[in-house]
Amino acid sequence: MYFCFVKEKKIIHRSDCPISTALDIFGDKWSLLVIRDMMFKGKNTYGDFLNSEEKIATNILAARLSLLGCAGVISKHKHPDSKAKVLYKLTEKGIDLIPVLVEIIEWSEKHHKVHSTAKEFAAQLRKDKKGVIRTLFDGLKKS
């Protein structure tokens, strides 16, 4: 059971290039952080996303959730705990972004200073990337 995103913000695609099309959806400083929170941290409410380390503004978060919803990357659901809460979930299209996020993590870990959790995750990836990705897929699909 899910309900639709009301503000049908038309996503303009600048060309039929796959990279350009992808950037038209998540080409900004915040969208992939929301997806990261859902994918790796089990976050799934507006309040969860607001509390992330990078401190997204409330209006920007609302705009990004709306756009990601229109793009079919996330969906809105009733929260089992409370009517006041909204549950956001990654759709299959959103779950399919796992390999993209994983490669970004690997690249960034190689070339920047990152927190220890990321270093450990990257070490896991070097051992068994396919396994790690499969586990992530399975965990998100069943939820």
Added chain:
Amino acid sequence: MYFCFVKEKKIIHRSDCPISTALDIFGDKWSLLVIRDMMFKGKNTYGDFLNSEEKIATNILAARLSLLGCAGVISKHKHPDSKAKVLYKLTEKGIDLIPVLVEIIEWSEKHHKVHSTAKEFAAQLRKDKKGVIRTLFDGLKKS
């Protein structure tokens, strides 16, 4: 032989999360398109990038080239053909973005309408992703 980017635009990292750090570098609608042009289309001058399908503005292009240079993703060189031209190249850090771009292409091809070249590329990936990536790496490293 390469020369440095003058405008030392400090790149602010919002956290030590690898995703966030990466987005601080290329989290916008244009940077990855420039990298795409260098990676897949053999483009390497300011004019080349300007002529891309998505029509980036001249000032935005200059700003992005400068930022990518400061981040160590690209480098500036003397052009062999003309003193009027500047040759941009991907650094090793930039070349290492191949898997990220490849995964974005694969995701976008699966979920959107894209041009036929992208569809063919995605078909190649399904056959032999490792081989395709290795070929890309080799092609960029030797140039």
Added chain:
DNA sequence: TTAAGTACTTGCAAATTGCAAGTGTAAATA
């Protein structure tokens, strides 16, 4: 010597972002 090519910079209007403060509904508490 003049015109065209190349890589930018500058000025300004329009759009987007970021902060602070609200709003409306639901749940918890006194």
Added chain:
DNA sequence: TATTTACACTTGCAATTTGCAAGTACTTAA
């Protein structure tokens, strides 16, 4: 039952960024 708190937003406004048009400076071709 009344009141406060939690939650998911929206609104207003200043500051920043974008996008377009025009200009600048150096190089090359005619």
